[in-house]
Amino acid sequence: MNKTRIGLLLAAALGVLPASAWAQEQKKAAAGATKATDSKKAEAAPSKGDADATAGDAGNEAAAGDGAAAAEGATEEGGDAADDGGLEAICKLDPAACPKVDFDVEAKKALGEQIYAVQQLYALRVRRFELNPYWSFSLNDQFVGHPGPGLALNYYFTNVFAVGLNGNFYRYFNTDSKFNGDVRRAARVGVPLNEYDWSAALNFTYVPAYGKFAGFGDFIFQYDAYLVGGVGALSTRPIAVFDPVYRNFNYSTKVAFNAGLGLRVFVYRWLAAVLEVRDYAYMEELENTQVAATNEDRQKSSTWMSSKARLTNNVQAQLGVSVFLPTSFDYRLPK
Amino acid sequence: MVTTSTMKKSATSRRLLPVAAAALALLAVTEQASAQEIPLTGPLAGAPAVRKMRLYREGRLELTPAVSFTLLDEYQRTIMAGATLSYNFTDWLGFGVWGSFGVIKTPTDLSEQIQKTNSTRKSEAATAKGAPAGTPGANEAIIADRLTSVNLGSDFRKQLATIDWVAAPELTVTPFRGKLALFQSVYVDTDVHFFAGPAFVGLTERKDCPANSCNAGTAGAFTMVKRTTIAPMFGLGLSFFTNDWGALTVDWRALPFNWNAAGFDSRGKGPNQDFPDGRISSEDRLFKFNQMLSVGYTLFLPTHPRISP
Numbered sequence: 001m002n003k004t005r006i007g008l009l010l011a012a013a014l015g016v017l018p019a020s021a022w023a024q025e026q027k028k029a030a031a032g033a034t035k036a037t038d039s040k041k042a043e044a045a046p047s048k049g050d051a052d053a054t055a056g057d058a059g060n061e062a063a064a065g066d067g068a069a070a071a072e073g074a075t076e077e078g079g080d081a082a083d084d085g086g087l088e089a090i091c092k093l094d095p096a097a098c099p100k101v102d103f104d105v106e107a108k109k110a111l112g113e114q115i116y117a118v119q120q121l122y123a124l125r126v127r128r129f130e131l132n133p134y135w136s137f138s139l140n141d142q143f144v145g146h147p148g149p150g151l152a153l154n155y156y157f158t159n160v161f162a163v164g165l166n167g168n169f170y171r172y173f174n175t176d177s178k179f180n181g182d183v184r185r186a187a188r189v190g191v192p193l194n195e196y197d198w199s200a201a202l203n204f205t206y207v208p209a210y211g212k213f214a215g216f217g218d219f220i221f222q223y224d225a226y227l228v229g230g231v232g233a234l235s236t237r238p239i240a241v242f243d244p245v246y247r248n249f250n251y252s253t254k255v256a257f258n259a260g261l262g263l264r265v266f267v268y269r270w271l272a273a274v275l276e277v278r279d280y281a282y283m284e285e286l287e288n289t290q291v292a293a294t295n296e297d298r299q300k301s302s303t304w305m306s307s308k309a310r311l312t313n314n315v316q317a318q319l320g321v322s323v324f325l326p327t328s329f330d331y332r333l334p335k
Numbered sequence: 336m337v338t339t340s341t342m343k344k345s346a347t348s349r350r351l352l353p354v355a356a357a358a359l360a361l362l363a364v365t366e367q368a369s370a371q372e373i374p375l376t377g378p379l380a381g382a383p384a385v386r387k388m389r390l391y392r393e394g395r396l397e398l399t400p401a402v403s404f405t406l407l408d409e410y411q412r413t414i415m416a417g418a419t420l421s422y423n424f425t426d427w428l429g430f431g432v433w434g435s436f437g438v439i440k441t442p443t444d445l446s447e448q449i450q451k452t453n454s455t456r457k458s459e460a461a462t463a464k465g466a467p468a469g470t471p472g473a474n475e476a477i478i479a480d481r482l483t484s485v486n487l488g489s490d491f492r493k494q495l496a497t498i499d500w501v502a503a504p505e506l507t508v509t510p511f512r513g514k515l516a517l518f519q520s521v522y523v524d525t526d527v528h529f530f531a532g533p534a535f536v537g538l539t540e541r542k543d544c545p546a547n548s549c550n551a552g553t554a555g556a557f558t559m560v561k562r563t564t565i566a567p568m569f570g571l572g573l574s575f576f577t578n579d580w581g582a583l584t585v586d587w588r589a590l591p592f593n594w595n596a597a598g599f600d601s602r603g604k605g606p607n608q609d610f611p612d613g614r615i616s617s618e619d620r621l622f623k624f625n626q627m628l629s630v631g632y633t634l635f636l637p638t639h640p641r642i643s644p
Binding site for chain 1: 385388407409427445448449452453456479482483486487491510511512513514515516517518525527597599600601611621
């Protein structure tokens, strides 16, 4: 029986909510019957909701920039007008003191607000984790492609500085291009080739640039650009090109330095599309282009590798998404 | 005394009441939501996303001298000098012409390696022909020289195709306009533009030659000729406005077309024509997604932009 009572009580409480909404409509009508100025105030009351909605569409407070600044102004006006219960009381008590505001005239006035070049940042990064799954593909190797999935995890100590890790997995995705075969066939010139297994790196990220774009003069989106660099390991091995009958290589790990830059376009405050270009530089061990004269020597693995390691740059594009955690945050200061 | 029937009724009531309460609650929520449908009024009604915006492009002529660098070249890099001249009908739509000349052409490391091997091979083969049999590597050099005689002349670098000039009418659309804050102290108006159009490309390429006339020893087998091809051109770029009349512009553009960049005989015979046929022809022109990066400075006329309401 107690549950029944609670259920009925809940239903009654919820039933009160729509009544309050209707009550506003009735008040507006009543006010319109008595005074024109009151009617305008009643219309202004909903404008608070409109202004908020507009700011929200444009990316909320700071995001909308100029548009949001206007929204803020409108919100304040709406907020004053919304308090019409108190104004009504004043008007009833002392009609002479009743404020008379023509909102049509007021709306035409220049807002004259102070507008900042870039207002509150749309998405704060400080004390947030960034999880960035991506797909990478080679940009500077005509012979062998090194595409593959990757994952980066960063933690932002400040709004512009982060420390993190990233890793790439290449093993099953290395591709030998058709161009490679064409050159070998046409010129009888072999080029040492290498394939990748995996990589991992400790990275530092700095975000020096951010901004916003208006698309078609209609919607606004936010972006930032960042620099990233670090050091880690890259596992590679040569592909047997010059003596594939005898040569077979194992993966070995090299120290790899990396540096790059990226662009992040925010979809939400916690989700962004990311395009990054990063160069992984390391000393590559190449296959020996010379083949030993005898079969016995050809079988010796000591004759398979070139004596000189070569500085190699693997420039790759990384296309993915960033998820910021926690998904929400609070601004330290009011706008 | 409580009967079984009364107990069943009581249990049914207990189940029905929460359901009725939930239904009432849903109805209540629906009513409140409909009450929020309010016509937009106030100063924001119909307001644009950005007010007082500098319309950098609308009704202005722009001239962009630029240097272009070819990207991901297989055999030869080209640096081009040129300019774009265009007129913007609106702030987001313009039409113009981009023209550029290849002024610096340098072979890639691959081309240098091919030439080095080719040179050594020809030298060894020449020596071996007059030398006693059994000279180390001589036979291999002779065989390799014979197999590559259609593809490699005396200097491989001189048979590489080059992009001599490009002229391209282009339509430019600028959908994104915004600003960039650098180090939280420098603020730059920026836009993102896209462009596309047909490109007329002037090439120097190895001349076609019939079978048995393309070997290295044959006169004229490796002569070069000029031709013009038409290719689609498209790309995107960023403009960073430094003042009312100037902007630093960075463009990436693609010009995919077929050409014989190395002067090789690589197609024309066998299944799908995928094997060499001993002659140089249009079938040896392979598809290449040619790309360029252009850096330039745009000058706008008139020097003062319009301002949006």
